[in-house]
Amino acid sequence: MATPSFHPPDIDALLLLESPLARAPYEDLRRRMRVHQRITETTFGGLAGVTKDLEGCGSKEEMLGKLDGVIERVKAMRERLNPLTGHLESSLSMLQDRTKHLAEIHDIVGSATAASTSTDATVEAASEPAAASDLHPRYQSWTDTRLHRMITDWLLRRGYVSSAASFVQSRSLSSLVDIPLFRELAEIRSSLIPAPSSGVAPSCSLSLAWCTENKAALRRFKSTLEFDLRVQEFVDLCKSAPSGGASRAAALPAAISYARKHLLAPYKAALAASAEGAPSDGKMEVDPAKDQDEEDQAINARIISTVSQVLGLLAVPPGGYAYEDLYSPLRYRQLYDTLLAAALRIYSLPPQPVLHIALSAGLSSLKVPACYNGERSSQSVHQAAAATDPPEAEGAGPVNEDLLADVHREVEAETRKHDAELHASSSDETVDETRNNDCPVCATVGCGHKKKKGGNELGLGVLAKEVPWSHHSNSTIVCRITGKVISDSGEEADEVVALPNGRVYSRRALEAGFVGRLSGEEVKEEEVVGDGRSPWGSKRDRAQVVAEGGEFVTCPRTKRRFPRSGVRKVYIT
Template sequence: MADIEAAKINHDNHLLLDQPCLRLPYELLRKNFRSVHYPLEKESTSVKNLLKETANGSLNGKASPQDVVKNLDLMLVKMRGLKRKLTAAAEEEDRLYRQMDSRVAHMRELADLNTVDDVKYEAWSRQRLDRLLVDYMLRHGYDSSAIALADERGMRDLVDIDTFVAMSKIRKSLEGGSVQEALAWCNENKKELRKMQSNLEFMLRCQQYIEMMRTGAQSRMLEAITHAKKHITPFNDTFPEEVSNMAGLLAYRPDTALEPYASLYSASRWQRLADAFVEAHLKLLNLPMNPLLHIALSAGLSALKTPACHSTHQDQASQDEAPEPPIQNGTSTSATPPAAPKHHPHHPHHGTASLTTRVCPICSTELNALARDVRYAHHGKSRLLEHDLMLLPNGRVYGKARLDEYAAKSGLAPGQVKDLVTGEVYETSELRKVFVS
């Protein structure tokens, strides 16, 4: 019964991780609608007014035939331009609807599965892992690798390549010292950024001002003052300290050591601007700040983490030597003896090694930092614990019945037990009873 319960798929928990996959096309559809709604209203109103003016002028004789023809040509130009915008928006809408259909179908496959033992679940979970890997690579700028993986797996409609490639392009331009692309993006999303109370555009305008001041040329400094009056001073009520620092920058050159002006001239500001843009971009689209792969790993690591995984001893051991293999048994690592041993409970005694042991995921060098801030596992009911646990001197934990059975099969003398993995023999008086906390 316990195995059946453990193998049962919790669809709600799966959907928590896959929410961004379903949400993003919807957010992009809203953005696509907003991008054409205002031009449509503006151009259609302009054409209607011009048509009315032309018709009235033609009827009362105030407009010459040449003026009428000129106005008609102008209306045709405006309508053709509007048609191009609407055509592009319609194509984008079709693409997003196709993505939504593919993603809903992908999630429907999961809804039809009930247990992880189903042969179809392995293929579905493998495809989800590929999605998480593509998301991770796109967020870290490995665009070509992400595109290659998506094309190889045939899942372009399940990942958000175009969105993240556009984000990566602007991020790289900021890291390269250009704010033009980011300012254009801010202008496209001005209303949404204002609702979010984002300071990204203000930071970009400040950086423009700083770069003008960096040159030291008189003409550029006058241009910087004009720029500040137009783009920085209006934010005095919202960001008074920052505006004051920008004003004070007039008295200091780039080689100053006085703070905060030295930091304002620092080249590291470009990286902070890039990070601020990525944060605003993800927040605008309701996407998580961390890669989905990290979120999935954190959930799994939390289920395995115990207080000993980041103990003072473990932190010191990770600096002094490589991690040793953990104990190999079928019991929960949350079991603790009355007196804790001096070594990590996941690991065998120093000097003991076995090819059958595995590295503790939490204590591995690859995942230790990621697991440091996740919560400890909380098990309301332990289903995998053996009865009457005993701790061997080498740090391994087994059930007493299994130790007795193995000792009998090994032909040991009464009062002796044998480690099932290493083969070490101990007296029963050396064993200590383990209690589950």
């Protein structure tokens, strides 16, 4: 059996979706390196002052006591750096494995390009490490790995961390996916949105710990996630206080103390920033250096408004209409969505699964109006039937029932005729006037074709309805018979021809198996044309075939016969 030809893909287009694969461990490595540097600088910065103090020690015991303190601080620093060092080694190993994985596709494409451009096949086979026949399975293996990564990413984003871990373990992909990150996010989600059967109250402690660890990145992105979590904890304290007057007043000091500690500082900072950005004495001139951008102004206004609003919870217990949005449990879902978006941004991951991005790009490049012609034509017939019903309005005149019944009968007959044309073949064949069996978008529901045995009627065409149409600067026509693109150049040059009924095929495929000739008895035989069982579209077609010597062409889709002289060439623009 001949080895399938391998055409090297466009490496730039192929790597568009692969940037998060390399950037995620790099961002994690850089973040942990900053933490490592901060701990080291903080510890040794304090030790510099201790060194100066040693010079002024009056006794040996005092000097030994200060040295013991230095040793204890260094030991504490080492204990803090030990787990961080392990994470650094893991991130570095993951980055190396992913770089090697991406370098493999460069090697495959480079070898394929060199093999296709070489003029001396013997020299090429001797000099290249991988022959062209070996490149196809290598590329297939690489794309399989990429698909497995996309599936794992989708599982992780949907919260199926255990299933994703089992899937990765069975395929040895642990270094190519971000399971540790999503496992941490799953724990945070469980603390914010616990299962109803667990009986555990929602908690913001893990989320706040995560914000503390990523404070620098959140500040760089101007995220208010930590402030929102503090507000939610204040809301929980107000919610947990009893509704009674005296008992509630006794429980509120904890909420008031929390607000002074965590909400008052950002409130004052927002007020001061807003005052600096606003013009003074009614003058409109503002120093451009001190002027804030619109994003900062919106953040400050939101902080001021939120703090002013949540302080009202001290006087209003839950259960009423007032402040219902603040007491709503849906706020935990919003907080997790905000934290998830921030985490994906910190690690340079796309906001939606890579599988969705790849499907959208692929389906959009394949989706053309012809994929849905059958669906639209079927809908148009039924819409025509609905349009015959007159609107019921007050004061309308009498309706001619006989005329309306005739119209309905005509529409029903047209509908039956249309459905019979779409479902005229056997039950295990797919029938659609415009569907291409090789097109994944055409495998959709409600396009006027039957489902193959064992097939899935919910195909990719359903998903393709949500993506835009593909844009082709030059028309590309695929032969319905061979399933190949018809081209007028190259070794397989062919012509696009159209039958009198408008069906388009390649001339080579049409003449190979759909050209026939009437026998002498068929020429003399009188056929009844137009009864629905005759292969002839009209008496004129049959008469023209007889006049031209009995040679005819059969349409592969409709099985209608036409004179061979009626086949005309089509020019692609």
